[in-house]
Amino acid sequence: xxxTSPAKTQETTSSAENAVELIxxxxxxxxxxxxxxxxxxxxxxxxxxxIGENGAGKTTLMNILFGLLQPDEGRIVLNxxxxxxxxxxxxxxxxxxxxxxxFKLVPSLSVADNVFLGMEIRxxxxxxxxxxxxxxxxxxxxxxxxxxxxxxxxLLSVGIEQRIEILKVLARGARTIILDEPTAVLTPQxxxxxxxxxxxxxxxxxxxxxxxxHLEEVMEVSDTVTVLRHGKHVATRPTAELSKDDLxxxxxxxxxSFDRRQRTKTSREVVLDVNNLWARDERRxxxxxxxxxxxxxxxxxxxxxxxxxxxxxxxxxxxxxxxASHGSAMLKGRDLTALTPAAIRQAGLAHVPGDRMVRGVDGxxxxxxxxxxxxxxxxxxxxxxxxxxxxxxxQAVEMIKxxxxxxxxxxxxxxxxxxxxxxxxxxAREFTNDADFLLIDQPTRGVDIGAQESIHDEIMxxxxxxxxxxxxxxxxxxxxxxxxxxxxxxxxxxxxxxEGDSADSERIGMMMAGLNANSAASEVAA
Amino acid sequence: MSDRLRAFYGxxxxxxxxxxxxxxxxxxxxxSPINVFMTLVRGAFGDQSxxxxxxxxxxxxxxxxxxxCIGLRGxxxxxxxxxxxxxGGFAAAWVGFALPLPAGLHVxxxxxxxxxxxxxxxxxxxxxxxxxxxxxxxxxxxxxxxxVLLTSxxxxxxxxxxxxxxxxxxxxxxxxxxxxxxxxRLNWGLVIGLALALFxxxxxxxxxxxxxxxxxGSAPKFAEYGGIDVxxxxxxxxxxxxAVGGLAGGVxxxxxxxxxxxxxxPGFGFDGLIAALLANGSPIVTIFxxxxxxxxxxxxxxxxxxxxxxxxxxxxxxALIILSVSAQVLMKRRGDSTAGERRWKx
Numbered sequence: 112x113x114x115t116s117p118a119k120t121q122e123t124t125s126s127a128e129n130a131v132e133l134i135x136x137x138x139x140x141x142x143x144x145x146x147x148x149x150x151x152x153x154x155x156x157x158x159x160x161x162i163g164e165n166g167a168g169k170t171t172l173m174n175i176l177f178g179l180l181q182p183d184e185g186r187i188v189l190n191x192x193x194x195x196x197x198x199x200x201x202x203x204x205x206x207x208x209x210x211x212x213x214f215k216l217v218p219s220l221s222v223a224d225n226v227f228l229g230m231e232i233r234x235x236x237x238x239x240x241x242x243x244x245x246x247x248x249x250x251x252x253x254x255x256x257x258x259x260x261x262x263x264x265x266l267l268s269v270g271i272e273q274r275i276e277i278l279k280v281l282a283r284g285a286r287t288i289i290l291d292e293p294t295a296v297l298t299p300q301x302x303x304x305x306x307x308x309x310x311x312x313x314x315x316x317x318x319x320x321x322x323x324x325h326l327e328e329v330m331e332v333s334d335t336v337t338v339l340r341h342g343k344h345v346a347t348r349p350t351a352e353l354s355k356d357d358l359x360x361x362x363x364x365x366x367x368s369f370d371r372r373q374r375t376k377t378s379r380e381v382v383l384d385v386n387n388l389w390a391r392d393e394r395r396x397x398x399x400x401x402x403x404x405x406x407x408x409x410x411x412x413x414x415x416x417x418x419x420x421x422x423x424x425x426x427x428x429x430x431x432x433x434x435a436s437h438g439s440a441m442l443k444g445r446d447l448t449a450l451t452p453a454a455i456r457q458a459g460l461a462h463v464p465g466d467r468m469v470r471g472v473d474g475x476x477x478x479x480x481x482x483x484x485x486x487x488x489x490x491x492x493x494x495x496x497x498x499x500x501x502x503x504x505x506q507a508v509e510m511i512k513x514x515x516x517x518x519x520x521x522x523x524x525x526x527x528x529x530x531x532x533x534x535x536x537x538x539a540r541e542f543t544n545d546a547d548f549l550l551i552d553q554p555t556r557g558v559d560i561g562a563q564e565s566i567h568d569e570i571m572x573x574x575x576x577x578x579x580x581x582x583x584x585x586x587x588x589x590x591x592x593x594x595x596x597x598x599x600x601x602x603x604x605x606x607x608x609x610e611g612d613s614a615d616s617e618r619i620g621m622m623m624a625g626l627n628a629n630s631a632a633s634e635v636a637a
Numbered sequence: 638m639s640d641r642l643r644a645f646y647g648x649x650x651x652x653x654x655x656x657x658x659x660x661x662x663x664x665x666x667x668x669s670p671i672n673v674f675m676t677l678v679r680g681a682f683g684d685q686s687x688x689x690x691x692x693x694x695x696x697x698x699x700x701x702x703x704x705x706c707i708g709l710r711g712x713x714x715x716x717x718x719x720x721x722x723x724x725g726g727f728a729a730a731w732v733g734f735a736l737p738l739p740a741g742l743h744v745x746x747x748x749x750x751x752x753x754x755x756x757x758x759x760x761x762x763x764x765x766x767x768x769x770x771x772x773x774x775x776x777x778x779x780x781x782x783x784x785v786l787l788t789s790x791x792x793x794x795x796x797x798x799x800x801x802x803x804x805x806x807x808x809x810x811x812x813x814x815x816x817x818x819x820x821x822r823l824n825w826g827l828v829i830g831l832a833l834a835l836f837x838x839x840x841x842x843x844x845x846x847x848x849x850x851x852x853x854g855s856a857p858k859f860a861e862y863g864g865i866d867v868x869x870x871x872x873x874x875x876x877x878x879x880a881v882g883g884l885a886g887g888v889x890x891x892x893x894x895x896x897x898x899x900x901x902x903p904g905f906g907f908d909g910l911i912a913a914l915l916a917n918g919s920p921i922v923t924i925f926x927x928x929x930x931x932x933x934x935x936x937x938x939x940x941x942x943x944x945x946x947x948x949x950x951x952x953x954x955x956a957l958i959i960l961s962v963s964a965q966v967l968m969k970r971r972g973d974s975t976a977g978e979r980r981w982k983x
Contacts, residue, residue, distance in 0.1 A: 432862060453864030464862060473856035484852065484863035487845040496845050 129191070130155040130287045130318040131176065131207075136185030138171055145171040148185070149344045151337055153287070155190075158309055158319040160333035160350070162326070163362055164559035168342040169322050173289055177209050178202040208285025210276045212292045218265035222258050223247040226278045250278055255311055269419070270301040277308070287318040294328055298417050299587070299620035306332045324362075324560070326355050327588075338362055363561050371592055371611070372571050379408040382459075382548050382579035383429075388438035388448075390424045397436070398424040400603040406548070406579040411570065413594030413611070414583040417623055421603035422583045423465060426552045429581075430462045431455040432470075442548055456485055461541040465552030465583065467530075471537040474526030478518055479507040481525050482540050510539040515565060531555075531562030538569060549573055552583045567593060587616050587623075601625045644917050651965040652915070655957035662953060668946045677951075680939030681932035689821035690938075693893065695931030696823075697722070697902060699830040700885035701909020702916070702923040703837055704755075704878045709918035710841055711874030712854035717762065717777030718882040719906025720784030721755035725883025727788045728754035730890040730897035731796070733808025743811040748887045755883015756876050758784060763875035767868045773875065781906070789899045796897075803899040814892035826888035833881065834920040841920075850874055854918075882906065908934075911955070914962055930955070 133151040137144070146168045153159040163169050174180040176187065178196035187194050189205045196202050199209075216225050223243040232242045247260040256274040264272065273293065280288055290309075294302040309319050309332060323329050329336060330350060338345040338361040345361050383406040392398035399421045406412045416422055427433035429440055431452040440447040445458050456462075464470035472481045483503055486492050491502055507521035516535045518528055525533055534555070541549070554570060555563040570593060574580055584590050590597050594611040599622035606622040660670035681691045701718045708715035715721075729751040732738075738746055762776035789803070798806045814824045841847040852860040853870045861867045885905065890897050908930045915929075916922035933955065937948040 430862065451864070451866070452861060453866070456864050462862065466858075469856075469858045470862045471859065473852060473859050475855055476852075480848070483848065484859065487848050493845040498843055498845055498848060500843070 128155055129153060129188070131320070132188035133172065133176060134186045134188065136172065136175060136182045136187075138168075138175060138180060138182050144342050146175070146182070147342045149339065149342070150347075151344070152347065153318060153320055154335070155318050156313050156316055157334040158313055158321055158332055160321045160323060160329040160336045161339065162322075162324060162329055162336060162358060163339035164324065164561065167339040167362070167559075169339055170291065171342075172339070173209070173291065173320070173322060176202070177207060177289065203283050203285070206284065206286040207289065208280030208283060208287070209289045210273070210280055210291065210293060212295065214269075214272050214276055216264050216272055216275060219263065221261050221263055222267075222275055222278075223260040225264055225275055226250070226260075226282050228279070230283065246282070247278065250281055254278075254281060254315075255308060269296045269417075270298070270304075273297070273305070274308075286316075287320065288312065289320040289322070291322045292324075293321070294323065294325060295585075296418060298623050299616065300624050302328065326358050329358065330355055340364060359560065372567070374571075374574070374595070376595075377407075377409040379410075379577070381405045382408050382443060383581065384441040385429075386439050386441075388425070388428060388440055389436045390428045390433055391436055392424060398603050399428065401438070402600075402605050403438075404598055404605065404608075406581050408547070408579050409574060409577045410595045411574050411580040411582055411593050411611075413590035413597040414581065414600055415587055415590050415597050415619055415623060416585070416600035418585045420600045420623075422552070422585075422600055424603070425600075426462075426465060426550060426583055429455075429550055430460065430464070456544075456546075459547040461544045461546035461549045463534075463537050463541050463549070463551040463554065465556070467533060467537060467553075467556070468526075472525045472533060474524070474533075476525060477522045478511065478516070478525060478536055479503045479521040481536055482507050482510060482521075484540065485544070510543065514539040514542075514569070529559075531558035531566075534558050534566065535562070538566065542569065542573060547579060549578050549580045550583075551580065554582060554584065555586070555589060556584075563589075587619060590614075591616065599623055647965050648915055648917065648962065651961040652958060655954065655961045658957045658961075659950070659954040663946060663950060666946065666950075668944055673940065673944055673946050673950065676939055676943045677933065677936035680936035680943075682936075683939075686820055687935065689818060689823045691928070691932045691935040692827055693821065693823045693931075694934045695928050696826045696830050696892075697885045697889050697905040698908045698912055698930050699924060699927035700826070700833065700888060701882060701906050702912040702927045703830070703833050703909075703920050704881035704885065705910045705913035706916070706918050706920045706923055707837060707881060708874060708878040709913060710854050711850045711870060711878075712857060713766075713871055713874050713878065714774045715759065715777050715875060715878040715882070716774055716910065717759060717780045717784070717879070717906075718885070718909055719902075719904070720777075720781035721758050721879045721882030722886035722889070722902055722906050723784045723788045724758045724886065725751035725755040726886030726890040726901060727791060727805075727897045728883070729812075729887035730805050730808055733812035733891060734796075734806045734896070737809060738811060740811040743809065744814055744891060747808075747812050747891050748884065751883045751887025751890075752880045753883070755886065756880040758883070759875050759879025763872045763879070766875065767872040785900070788897070792897060792899045798896070805897045807896045808891065812891055813895060814888065816892075822893055824888075824892035826892040829884075829888060831924065833884075834924050837920040885909070908955070911959055911962065915958070 129152050131151065131153040133149060135148045135150060136146055137148055138146040149168065149172060151172065161169050171180065175182050176196065178198045178201050187196055194205055217228065226247050227243045231238045232246065233239060244260040251258050256278055258271060258274055258278065264275065293305060297305065312319055321333060333350045335347060336350050336353060336358065337347040338358065340362060386403050388399060388402045389397060390399040402425060404412065414422055424433060428435045429447055431447060431450055435448040442458050442460065447455050450458065468474055483492060487498065491499060493499060504521045511518060511521065514535045516539065517532050525536060551570065555566050558566065570580060582590065582593055591614055596611055597609045597614055597619065599606045599619055601623060602625060609619060663670040663673050680687060682688055701722060704718050705715060729747040732747040732750045758780065759777065762773050762780055765771040765776060766773045792805055793803050796805045798804055814826055816822060816824045841851055849860065849865045850870055852863065853865060853867050857867055889902050894901055909927065912926040912930055913923050915926040933951050937951040940946050940948045940950065
């Protein structure tokens with residue numbers, strides 16, 4: 112294949128202007144091929160986005176580039192020089208830097224100490240804190256990443272933590288920066304600031320590799336896009352030549368619609384009525400403050416907000432997993448705050464939890480076993496306390512078919528499935544309970560685009576069946592697609608409400624950042 | 638399925654490493670490991686009475702192992718089985734010598750007393766675990782010392798048999814657990830242990846209650862979310878585990894010693910715990926791991942006479958098994974947690 116590839120012949124002429132070249136890289140895990148003869152060429156001074164569904168091989172490819180994995184076949188050329196990247200240290204020496212999705216900061220240390228962690232500036236064998244603070248300030252000013260070097264990391268927001276991660280990489284002399292899903296934890300405004308920083312980098316002659324499945328962002332910030340699908344390289348094109356629909360088609364291999372779902376307006380009885388609800392977090396601080404809202408039958412209410420603004424606590428209180436400190440939540444006339452999780456389920460709750468692997472499933476158990484949870488004492492699942500595993504397996508086979516769960520069978524271990532299929536296991540269990548109220552926290556987190564669409568279809572079907580649905584999501588697009596009304600949470604409070612049909616993401620973004628609805632509206636006007 | 642298989646291989650490898658290290662130590666004391674291991678096998682399975690002796694040693698380890706399995710499956714680490722065994726043993730003995738009852742009924746009442754004593758003894762740590770979330774590992778370990786010394790006190794100061802030994806009066810023959818063969822003290826305790834292992838395995842696999850408890854053990858947050866009262870289940874699991882631990886003591890006093898002796902059952906509770914860990918909490922597999930430890934114990938008697946190695950070498954080998962099994966368990970946990978981290982996409 113490499114003999115016929117036109118890129119191969121270009122290699123000698125183009126490699127000098129390429130910061131990173133991966134040539135015919137193949138990586139197998141047993142029988143599974145994670146990357147198959149993938150070619151990636153990133154020009155110096157560009158923002159290069161890599162997109163693809165989960166499991167498309169993005170992360171594997173970046174781990175190979177950064178020396179965390181060794182390719183089975185293929186070559187790596189860095190700045191025109193063929194390099195065998197045996198470990199991250201080699202990659203760092205070659206001027207690469209990686210900002211991981213999960214921040215690896217020490218909360219109890221200062222910003223400067225974190226930036227120089229593992230490469231401390233020493234004087235007489237002791238850490239020279241003053242020099243570290245000075246250097247951190249220099250870096251911060253030079254690259255426009257505002258931080259206060261002496262502040263403790265535990266006091267800082269996620270957006271600032273990300274800046275520190277980027278500073279860490281810069282302090283190690285990186286000229287090519289890889290960012291893995293950098294905007295997943297940011298508000299739209301914080302994302303915009305990040306993009307400005309990234310443009311500053313390329314203006315400075317640096318190179319940025321940007322992994323995302325957030326297509327708008329890719330369109331907005333990148334110069335070039337590489338699309339991977341099922342471990343294979345689909346295309347590398349200048350972003351300007353592409354539309355969002357083109358990207359989706361290349362990623363998924365078919366057309367997928369994420370337009371707002373069509374719906375008929377209904378106005379039916381109130382199923383959930385939340386009044387002045389308060390709750391505390393693990394540190395005993397108020398995390399949910401004075402929430403009041405209703406959800407009607409046949410209606411989808413969305414809760415928007417940056418992660419960590421009280422949505423988790425709200426969901427847990429409604430499911431009986433966290434005590435409310437004040438207020439009530441009436442589900443068809445019964446106050447959930449006084450009931451146990453089992454009684455709440457009895458009263459008509461189905462719950463898709465946000466923390467899927469911890470709350471939603473037992474990963475080490477089979478699909479059958481996971482589908483059984485909550486109904487193990489009910490016929491036909493069990494009789495006189497003895498389980499009918501054959502019957503359970505039969506039901507499981509039906510649910511696997513109906514919810515299109517890709518698995519070998521009902522005995523398949525859940526943790527072997529992909530994120531999307533695990534989520535479908537949870538949905539299959541919860542949506543077949545005939546509950547009047549569905550509480551869905553992060554319906555499609557970590558789920559790839561094809562599966563997202565089918566999960567959205569299923570939620571719309573539940574709406575049509577007259578269920579009251581509360582969808583909590585940090586992905587605003589998702590709520591814009593699904594919700595009849597959107598409530599925005601910030602710092603434990605509901606900042607305002609917008610109608611789904613007339614929602615604009617700018618105004619919601621303002622509220623997510625803590626500006627109230629009126630001032631947000633006026634700022635947009637100005 | 639392949640997960641279970643991998644866990645199985647892990648245990649086998651842990652066992653092999655322990656035995657290899659044991660062999661190394663035997664070489665260091667100038668003995669032939671082959672000679673020692675062959676002597677062990679002969680001592681454990683050499684003839685009819687040796688096999689019966691091995692099974693006699695296996696019985697309390699098996700029952701304690703099942704007690705540990707119940708805890709492990711429900712997510713509770715009951716390290717107090719030794720203490721529950723002591724109290725159960727004493728309670729059964731007391732019924733045996735102080736409470737004359739008709740034959741048949743006497744054994745049953747003695748066994749029930751053992752079960753209740755074991756459950757009552759673990760109820761204290763279990764209560765604190767459920768109410769205040771105190772770590773049951775620490776509180777059950779500590780309760781062992783209290784139990785051993787408390788039964789010593791009962792034996793020496795309250796119920797001592799006249800004469801030199803620190804033991805209670807012998808139990809009445811009506812309270813004897815019947816023996817299986819004429820040539821050995823091997824008794825119905827083994828049958829009770831085997832039946833219990835089968836029942837517990839069935840309970841966890843086939844009943845709704847057993848399913849709920851397993852879920853509390855393997856995924857407590859998931860179980861809570863699914864409407865299971867996690868604290869209550871944890872309390873009941875510890876109680877059941879302690880009850881079976883007490884039963885092991887009853888089997889020993891009513892079946893083997895026919896009295897309660899101070900320090901009568903050194904380490905059966907701990908051996909049972911290790912047997913259960915080695916079996917990954919499966920009662921059926923525990924039958925075989927308990928047999929392994931029973932064979933080690935019984936085989937070691939012959940070591941003293943037939944080789945230059947001390948029988949303490951068995952203690953060394955057991956300690957090595959504990960180390961390698963717990964290292965393997967820890968490695969598995971670490972592997973699991975990083976797998977979870979990698980899976981998560983926020």
